Amino acid sequence: MDAQIALLLAQDGLVNGAVYGLMALALVLVFSVTRVIFIPQGEFVAFGALSMAMLHAGRTPTTLWLLLALAGMVLVVEVWRWKRGAAVDWTSALVWCVALPAVAAALVLGLKPESLAAQAVTTIVLITPLGPLLYRLAFRPLANATVLMLLIVSVALHGVLVGLGLLFFGAEGSRTPAFSEARFDIGGLQITGQSIVVVGVTLSLVVLLFLFFGRSMIGKALRATAMNRVGARLMGIPTELSGDVSFALAALIGAVSGLLIAPLTTVYYDTGFLIGLKGFVAAIVGGLASYPLALAGALLVGQLESFSSFWASAFKEVLVFTLIIPVLWWRSMFSRHVEDEE
Template identity: 75%
Template sequence: MDLQIALLLGQDGIVNGAIYGLMAVALVLVFSITRIVFIPQGEFVAFGALTMAMMQGGKVPSTLWLLVAVALLSLAVDLWRVSRGELVNWGASFLWSVAMPLVAAVLALVLKPTSLLLQALTTLCIITPLGPLMYRLVYRPIADATVLLLLIVSVAMHGVMVGLGLLFFGAEGSRTPAFSEAQFQLGEMTVSGQSLVVIGVALVLVGALYAFFGGSMIGKALRATAINRVGARLMGVPTALAGDASFALAALIGAVSGLLIAPLTTVYYDTGFLIGLKGFVAAIIAGLASYPVALAGALLVGQLEAFSSFWASAYKEVLVFTLIIPVLWWRSRSSRHVEEDEE
């Protein structure tokens, strides 16, 4: 391996690590607030990329009809809860079940976007509401269940979303045009504009999340819920809405990640699962608790994958996922069991 190859591999590792970092941040966010190990996080990546590809082909994305169907179902559930005398936050229900699907439908069906940026915006408007709607329909009724039960439900939801992906997009993969066709020469290394877009957007998104959690009332409410859910509820924080917000952010992060990688690689209906698993490895390195450690772990995963693809390409996935074994061993030796804390 010469210096030029090492630099190219390092660049690929940074770009991949940026995507895995976004996945890891989303997984840590959802778990810390809701105790849900969100296995279907990667499906938002595939749905985002393939929704964009369908609009590039001049078609109405099938995910729009999925959004409308899920929104109507969520609205029906809220009406049923009212009939039983339960309280419903109609503001949040209107936002996710009416307003966002309506905006997405206007963008996709009326405006029929042709520019790249407007198509990306339409994709985000379609995919983002799917997160909180999924939480409302699937996870909120069992919000107080054990972590194991929530994990089992997440695995089931992964299977459902992969099946829907195959139904909506077919078995063939798709790519989208790059957001930047520029090429830059740094010494002996060529850097593509799309790679810089990926890294730049990832940094901006992480910075925006840092500012959101540190400077906004909603962000502080989410932090309080993550630290102590019962205490936050006693202080008046609507923890059910915290679940909506965390899933909305996770879906947004997944959709953005899909838009970023679609110009770099062919995306299939099940591509997101492997990307999500690598983000999960980074999240496990952080103990599903620390955002900075999750980002550092994602960069480590990206570099390990890139250099493994050169030295032992047939075993690169094995080497990446083997990284989780010493981390779990070390954490099992240095951390108390979760149930000990609950007692």
């Protein structure tokens, strides 16, 4: 290996690590607020990329019908809870179940966007409400369950979404045009505009999330819920709404990640699973609690995958997932085990 090849591999590792970093941030966010290890995070990536491809091909994304069906089901559940005497926040319910699905339907069926930017915005509007709708349907009724029970539900939901992905998009893969066709030659190293877009958007999202959690009232409420759910509830923070917001942010991050990788590789209905797992490895490096460590773990995973593809391409996935073993061993040596409360 010479310096030129090493630089190319490092560039690929940086781009891949940026996407894995977004996955890791979403997983840490959802787990810290709701205690859900959200296995289907990668499905948001695949659904976003394939919905964008369908829009670019002039077809109606089938995720629109999934969104409308989920919105109808959640609305029925909310009405049922209200009739049984449960307190229902109708403002948030109408936002997730009526307003955003209506906006998505208007964009897809009415506006029919033609430019890449408009199609990207439409895709984000399509995918983002799926997060809180899935939370309300699958996880909110089990908010007080054990982490293991929530994990089992998460795995089951992953299986359902992968099956729906095959039904909606078929077994064929799709790609979308790059957001930038520019190419730069720096010291003999070819850098594509799309790579710069991926890294730039990732950095922008990281900064925006930092400002969101540090400066906004909603972000501070999410941090309080993550630190102490019961204490946050006693202070008047609606923890159920915190779950909605965390899943909406996870879906938004997944949709953006799908838009970023669709021009770089062919995306299939099940592509998101491996991407989500690599993001999970990065999140484990951060202990499912630290955002900076999760980002550092994502860069490590990206570089390990890139250089493994050169030295031992047949075992690159094995090497990446093996990284989780020493991390878990190290953390088990210095962490105190706490039994779940009954």
